[in-house]
Amino acid sequence: MQAIGPAPAERREYQRRRKRLIKAIGKRGVAIIPAATEQWRNHDNPWPFRQSSDFHYLTGLAEPDALLVLCPKRAEGEVVCFVSPRDPERERWEGPQLGTERAPAVLGVDQAFAIDEIEERLPDLLRGYNKLYLPFDDHELVARALGWFDDLRRGARAGILPPQTLKDLAGPLHELRLIKSAHEIDRLRRAAVVSAEAHIAAARGVHDGIWEYEIAAIMQKVFASAHGEPSFAPIVAGGSNACVLHYRANAAELKDGDLVLVDAGAEVDYYAGDITRTWPVDGRFSVPQRELYQLVLDAQIAAIEAIAPDVSFNAPHEEAVAVITRGLVELGLIEGPVEEAIDEGRYRPFFMHRTGHWLGSDVHDVGRYRIDGDWRPLEPGMVMTVEPGIYVDPDADVPEAYRGIGIRIEDDVLVTEEGHEVLTRQVPKTIDEIEALMSGRFDPVNEPLE
Template structure:
């Protein structure tokens, strides 16, 4: 399970992140950052291990049962790692682990201790600090921290003072994670490229009478070929299933005349891609499908055009809403003026979600969307998705040609110094390009026969 080494560039990157965090919290606060735990799927069978994004961000260590402690200005060393020691039994069952030596040599710790000695060392490490910063969302570690503080209070008679306040790690750390470094952007470009490759590969296989789960299997084949995995469970939704925003069944059969919505992304070196495209099963959009698709595409392009440093986070959403509202009016699915439709939010019958989210180590990445009650301004290094959609249920008051059409178009976008860079440009998006791609793929499958 151990990643035996990090490049010197990686080592320097993780060290910079730890220093930035310690600067943000101040020299009078210690920090505790736990690794993720292995989770049981059933009986003694584990889920595949996925490291805590916060722990990975600060260490690069991909093992469970570990703890990072930051002790600013501590004379014996500021960086302390608790890890599983290498023992013959552990190596026999699970392979070599990082161990104490490599925790220092590879992962930048000044000191390393066995994980089962936490309770022996933590009270001493926390002594003298005014604050303890740790993840409030992790209830188990909150309880353990309180027990360490109790130990220190019991020792208070000898002049040892425990931290008097607790601070949530999410506030300083997640603000740091929001702005991606050049190394992170490079990894996100790779995740985007592999996500795009997977979408092309899956779309090239789409045919009548396939099942949604077969399309998902094509996606995941590409993810695994690049030593990656799905950044979230792929959504493959044909026909009216596409109107279910978080559709997960992936069990329906693709039928002639339908569209199939594919929302999926690769996680590569812990960084997520996230793309949504819509493909006609027959390779050609119907007139109604094309009309709805063009509205969503124009909304997405308007939203991307609105992205630049200094604009509020919700500016792309407002741009998309205006295009979609006008489009729904033009189709006759809404009535009134565009101003009344936007003010009354009647467009939400067909477009009920926001236009995107932060992207990074998590597919719904961390970072506040508002600061002091106001939408935060976009800044270079932020990465967000742009994914407007229109979802038309099979209601009786909808013209039949539009019933059951669900369209969402999603790309990953980096905020640059001058505007926006679409990272996921490698998948066809216009109607003409999609139909051309699908028909070339169909011809190729026919030749293979």
């Protein structure tokens, strides 16, 4: 375990985020944000530690066993952090810790206490506030908070009351996280670049007889070389495995004549990339593969072009559905007319998922998709994926040449003031570019396609 706090130049970024959250909860609200705890893989062997995205967003601290408390208008300071006290013996085995003495300066907080003082100090920190914000999905923390309320009720006759309302922290905090700052966009661009480099390396490594897990290994080497890690378990799905949306076995051998779908991204500095590409194992698309691939690509381009401020989040999906449905009708895989096929959902056996999701510190990032039941309008600073697909089951009642083909194309897109920016545009996705890349005729970084 390596104690990591924000670099001095970044400290103000985290302070600004905390101030925005304090403003969002109001002067009568108090918020508790817990760090993640270590998870054990087996016996005394922990999984690599990954901080809670919410806690890291507000502190930049990558240590377990910590707690942040935001107390608006508190005389002794609005921002209090509980951390593990330094333990020389533990540091010898696991590396340096932040400790209570250094925490105020490193994190830019007002006060720091030892984590084992929570039960003693929390009731006093909650005193005088009307609302308590905390993550409702942390059931243990909610139960502990109710215990702190009991402590405060014992002083009710002296005018000491606990907060009267429990509120889910996800509401205000996740709305803040949804709109990315310039600092966050820089990190998302970096994650996109590393993710793109990994996909290009993997495409160059595809050949008959290589195993799916070997392609995943090529990508993970690129991630690690950038001091990153997978933002989720990579999906490498050859042939009909691509028709399993969350295929993660990565245990099959790739064969000439098949396609391979690769869905993977890098997490770098707590920000995620998420790219999907589909390539022919032998470097050339067959006619049926080409037809379906071009249809998915046309749908993705139409969906991306729909992204702009004040456009509904659902607009890109509607564009993708329209293009895919029209193409499936033209290919004879479903019956028309097109509008009727859309209304009745005839495309769904082949395209059964949404076209995108929010992207940020989490690969499926936080933030509501609807407000008061309506799809929310897009705003500058939002980042989303665009990933239509077509999946034809091996036993589908369609011409045999199409059976077992699975195709998805995914990019990461930033909503800008003017429209949008494709962060992952470096990775080739047209048929000509892919075939040139896999034959060695195209370097997407240094050479134009002839």
